[in-house]
Amino acid sequence: MKVIVLGADGYLGWPLALRLSARGHEVVGVDNLFTRTTVENSGSSSAIPIPPPESRIEAARNIHGFDIKFIKEDITKPGFLRELIEKEKPDAVVDFAEQRSAPYSMKGENEKVHTIVNNLVGTIRLIEAVKSVDPSIHILKMGTMGEYGTPNFDIPESPFVQAIIGGKQDRIITPKKAGSIYHYSKVFDTYIFLFENEVSNITATDIMQGPVYGTRTSEIIHESLHTRFDFDETWGTVVNRFCVEAVIGTPLTPYGKGGQTRGFLSLEDSMEALTLLLENPPKPGEYRVANQFTEIYSIRQIADMVKNAAEALGLKVSIQQVENPRIEAEQHYYNPEIKLLPSLGFKPKRRMEDELKSMIKDLLPYKERISQYSHVILPKTKWRTKR
Ligand SMILES: NC(=O)c1ccc[n+]([C@@H]2O[C@H](COP(=O)([O-])OP(=O)(O)OC[C@H]3O[C@@H](n4cnc5c(N)ncnc54)[C@H](O)[C@@H]3O)[C@@H](O)[C@H]2O)c1
Numbered sequence: 099m100k101v102i103v104l105g106a107d108g109y110l111g112w113p114l115a116l117r118l119s120a121r122g123h124e125v126v127g128v129d130n131l132f133t134r135t136t137v138e139n140s141g142s143s144s145a146i147p148i149p150p151p152e153s154r155i156e157a158a159r160n161i162h163g164f165d166i167k168f169i170k171e172d173i174t175k176p177g178f179l180r181e182l183i184e185k186e187k188p189d190a191v192v193d194f195a196e197q198r199s200a201p202y203s204m205k206g207e208n209e210k211v212h213t214i215v216n217n218l219v220g221t222i223r224l225i226e227a228v229k230s231v232d233p234s235i236h237i238l239k240m241g242t243m244g245e246y247g248t249p250n251f252d253i254p255e256s257p258f259v260q261a262i263i264g265g266k267q268d269r270i271i272t273p274k275k276a277g278s279i280y281h282y283s284k285v286f287d288t289y290i291f292l293f294e295n296e297v298s299n300i301t302a303t304d305i306m307q308g309p310v311y312g313t314r315t316s317e318i319i320h321e322s323l324h325t326r327f328d329f330d331e332t333w334g335t336v337v338n339r340f341c342v343e344a345v346i347g348t349p350l351t352p353y354g355k356g357g358q359t360r361g362f363l364s365l366e367d368s369m370e371a372l373t374l375l376l377e378n379p380p381k382p383g384e385y386r387v388a389n390q391f392t393e394i395y396s397i398r399q400i401a402d403m404v405k406n407a408a409e410a411l412g413l414k415v416s417i418q419q420v421e422n423p424r425i426e427a428e429q430h431y432y433n434p435e436i437k438l439l440p441s442l443g444f445k446p447k448r449r450m451e452d453e454l455k456s457m458i459k460d461l462l463p464y465k466e467r468i469s470q471y472s473h474v475i476l477p478k479t480k481w482r483t484k485r
Contacts, residue, residue, distance in 0.1 A: 359432040
């Protein structure tokens with residue numbers, strides 16, 4: 099299979115380029131290096147240093163014999179994706195190339211505009227490019243479990259649900275209630291996919307993925323192959339952030355009561371799930387939803403697990419609740435359905451409890467490097483701006 103991976107320089111994109119190559123697929127990666135440069139320009143950095151894209155590709159060639167093509171380009175550039183898809187004629191396109199930080203999207207007007215424009219223009223350009231070449235090309239679109247929010251009902255894994263409103267029944271789009279401009283950009287992506295599937299028969303898997311944690315996959319076996327690992331208040335996701343806090347000896351900082359509950363999965367399991375979805379595509383013209391996570395935990399439970407894992411490695415760890423900068427429920431019902439991945443044979447390989455130790459071990463050699471950035475960890479970006 100030939101796969102174009104948009105966002106191939108990112109936390110998930112690089113390991114997926116490696117995994118698909120290991121499975122014998124041909125990979126063309128695209129990235130405009132937005133995350134790399136924006137994280138550095140904001141005064142932070144990947145906890146684990148990552149070589150430039152060309153060096154990582156060279157390392158993948160030398161270590162694994164993989165031949166990954168890479169193009170540095172912005173996918174929103176008019177005509178770019180159309181020409182690329184026309185030239186490469188891929189079987190599938192994976193779309194990771196979006197501004198993916200919720201706090202970044204809440205910093206101010208410019209960041210809100212950038213998030214919406216970058217993410218939605220990229221989505222439209224990709225759909226139009228695929229439509230013009232061959233609508234049966236499978237688009238694997240990365241959304242987020244955050245599109246649903248935390249409703250007081252079971253979250254179905256389906257684009258539509260039956261609802262009774264004012265005594266009348268109809269099929270409606272599965273309700274969404276996102277928690278940031280970033281998450282709303284993903285909701286709008288979903289609406290665009292649903293609409294374009296109806297009018298143009300595009301073929302797509304819309305993945306609602308929970309937060310991913312981890313440093314390793316089966317292919318990341320040398321430091322020259324590492325993927326980025328963000329930990330600051332803007333770019334770091336919660337598990338990765340807690341592991342870094344444990345390593346540098348500052349308290350783990352759950353936001354608010356820490357009862358916020360989400361579905362999580364390891365980097366390895368994310369790669370496994372994505373590969374399964376690519377190798378088992380929908381029928382031409384089908385749009386399907388995949389809820390993607392392996393374990394459900396509250397933030398407080400994760401803090402306790404990171405503390406236990408770090409203490410087992412001889413580190414001293416404390417937990418100190420901080421004021422929640424976000425507007426979100428801190429205690430709530432959470433029960434999402436997950437059936438597509440298990441129906442394809444997906445079996446999670448890593449449990450968070452075990453994976454945390456290996457993450458902390460991978461981070462320990464960079465303790466001094468990370469300590470220089472300790473001032474960027476505590477939350478500064480607030481959802482509600484005070485006047
Ligand atoms: N990491 C997670 O926990 C997680 C969870 C759920 C969903 N997601 C989604 O998965 C996708 C990948 O996430 P990630 O963690 O790897 O993020 P990332 O920021 O590390 O990777 C995204 C990549 O896309 C690139 N990019 C952004 N806009 C682009 C554009 N216009 N043209 C070309 N390249 C562009 C960035 O430079 C970056 O390298 C994102 O869409 C994110 O929203 C991630």
